[in-house]
Amino acid sequence: MAxxxxxxxxxxxxxxxxxxxxxxxxxxxxxxDDVLCEVETDKATMxxxxxxxxxxxxxxxxxxDEVPVMATIAWIGAAGEVAPGGExxxxxxxxxxxxxxxxxxxxxxxxxxxxxxxxxxSPVSPRARHxxxxxxxxxxxxxxxxxxxxxxxxxxxGAIATQPKLTPVAKAMVAEGGFAVPTQGSGPGGRxxxxxxxxxxxxxxxxxxxxxxxxxPIAQSPNLxxxxxxSPKVEMIPVKxxxxxxxxxxxxxxxxxxxxxxxxxxxxxALQALRTRFKESPDTLGLRGITIxxxxxxxxxxxxPAFPGLNALFTGAEIHQYRSVNLGIAVDTPRGLMxxxxxxxxxxxxxQLATEAKRLATACQAGKITPDELTGGTFTVTNLGAFGxxxxxxxxxxxxxxxxxxxxxxxxxxxxxxxxKFVPHLGISLTINHQVVDGAPAARFLQALGQAIAAIDLLMxx
Numbered sequence: 029m030a031x032x033x034x035x036x037x038x039x040x041x042x043x044x045x046x047x048x049x050x051x052x053x054x055x056x057x058x059x060x061d062d063v064l065c066e067v068e069t070d071k072a073t074m075x076x077x078x079x080x081x082x083x084x085x086x087x088x089x090x091x092x093d094e095v096p097v098m099a100t101i102a103w104i105g106a107a108g109e110v111a112p113g114g115e116x117x118x119x120x121x122x123x124x125x126x127x128x129x130x131x132x133x134x135x136x137x138x139x140x141x142x143x144x145x146x147x148x149x150s151p152v153s154p155r156a157r158h159x160x161x162x163x164x165x166x167x168x169x170x171x172x173x174x175x176x177x178x179x180x181x182x183x184x185x186g187a188i189a190t191q192p193k194l195t196p197v198a199k200a201m202v203a204e205g206g207f208a209v210p211t212q213g214s215g216p217g218g219r220x221x222x223x224x225x226x227x228x229x230x231x232x233x234x235x236x237x238x239x240x241x242x243x244x245p246i247a248q249s250p251n252l253x254x255x256x257x258x259s260p261k262v263e264m265i266p267v268k269x270x271x272x273x274x275x276x277x278x279x280x281x282x283x284x285x286x287x288x289x290x291x292x293x294x295x296x297x298a299l300q301a302l303r304t305r306f307k308e309s310p311d312t313l314g315l316r317g318i319t320i321x322x323x324x325x326x327x328x329x330x331x332x333p334a335f336p337g338l339n340a341l342f343t344g345a346e347i348h349q350y351r352s353v354n355l356g357i358a359v360d361t362p363r364g365l366m367x368x369x370x371x372x373x374x375x376x377x378x379x380q381l382a383t384e385a386k387r388l389a390t391a392c393q394a395g396k397i398t399p400d401e402l403t404g405g406t407f408t409v410t411n412l413g414a415f416g417x418x419x420x421x422x423x424x425x426x427x428x429x430x431x432x433x434x435x436x437x438x439x440x441x442x443x444x445x446x447x448x449k450f451v452p453h454l455g456i457s458l459t460i461n462h463q464v465v466d467g468a469p470a471a472r473f474l475q476a477l478g479q480a481i482a483a484i485d486l487l488m489x490x
Contacts, residue, residue: 356405
């Protein structure tokens with residue numbers, strides 16, 4: 029008996045995932061724990077293992093589809109078994125209809141893609157219907173290639189492949205009816221825009237040429253030559269997954285919070301001296317890999333408990349102040365910015381904090397981070413110092429009310445006694461949500477943090 033494969037939960041906050049790639053194909057043998065597919069949440073990429081052994085009978089979603097957690101994504105059973113829904117594997121034994129086979133009435137089934145819905149009596153398989161509904165295809169209007177003219181998944185996939193791409197406005201206009209879609213539009217890459225649509229039964233203008241329902245429209249942009257619109261030098265990148273989440277959250281952050289940034293610098297002589305000592309220390313101590321950023325994280329974790337107003341979340345109606353410092357660390361990855369969380373950072377030694385920070389950063393860059401490791405932060409640190417950045421404005425990660433930006437170490441003229449000397453200073457920038465954090469408490473925290481960094485060697489003894 030066929031067994032359903034369910035999309036497992038990916039942490040407490042993930043409601044849906046995107047299937048990146050199927051690692052097993054329909055008809056292949058599958059063992060328990062074999063990786064069936066790779067999925068992407070809004071934060072990480074993970075593998076979905078099989079919970080049973082057998083033959084992969086059918087997959088219900090294609091690569092690129094968004095799937096709710098706990099939804100059935102495939103069926104596994106005995107070879108040749110028919111999965112629920114009535115379909116065997118899409119590349120299986122069903123023969124193509126049309127010129128090779130007749131319908132149940134003995135007459136060939138027309139393969140015309142423009143065949144009216146009213147003239148088509150072939151049924152639609154559940155799997156094909158499901159895909160068609162998600163992709164906006166009229167499955168009943170397609171010529172079926174399954175038994176007795178049945179419309180199956182590959183028919184819908186073929187229709188999707190030949191569909192012109194429409195802008196959201198154009199798609200909405202077509203859905204309302206009364207418009208014919210040209211084979212090519214004037215948008216980037218030939219995308220059909222609202223001005224490209226032709227009213228059914230009428231002649232309309234496409235660019236500078238009159239076209240009718242059967243004419244080929246000219247893709248014309250008033251500002252850009254046709255050849256440039258489809259130039260191989262232009263790469264069209266869909267905004268999805270982590271990139272989509274970053275785009276939405278950064279905009280939401282700036283639109284929903286009153287952000288104020290305070291800039292300061294901290295004497296970095298002790299920081300640099302300690303880092304040098306660590307690099308020259310015996311390998312058995314495990315300190316050689318500790319970085320300037322690790323030392324800054326340690327200073328932040330030890331300073332924040334004295335400023336609970338910054339180690340907090342703002343829900344809009346309440347301010348939640350935390351005793352424990354769950355420290356978010358901004359990590360640059362090939363898929364975009366990710367912020368894993370070091371929990372109870374104030375309780376960790378420098379070596380423990382550095383080890384955990386590296387583990388989380390490595391997991392993010394490898395796409396192996398779990399959703400739970402990316403949630404629950406109460407304060408964030410983002411460091412651009414390695415790129416020579418002298419100062420910047422970090423953007424809040426709501427509902428957090430504070431984020432620290434760390435810049436590069438620069439020489440700063442400093443009065444020492446009756447002389448002025450150039451002393452290395454670390455740039456630090458604190459962005460707060462001014463709705464709940466006032467400027468003076470934020471400045472006091474920044475001042476205390478600067479003092480902790482300047483005396484980092486003493487801080488480690490506490």
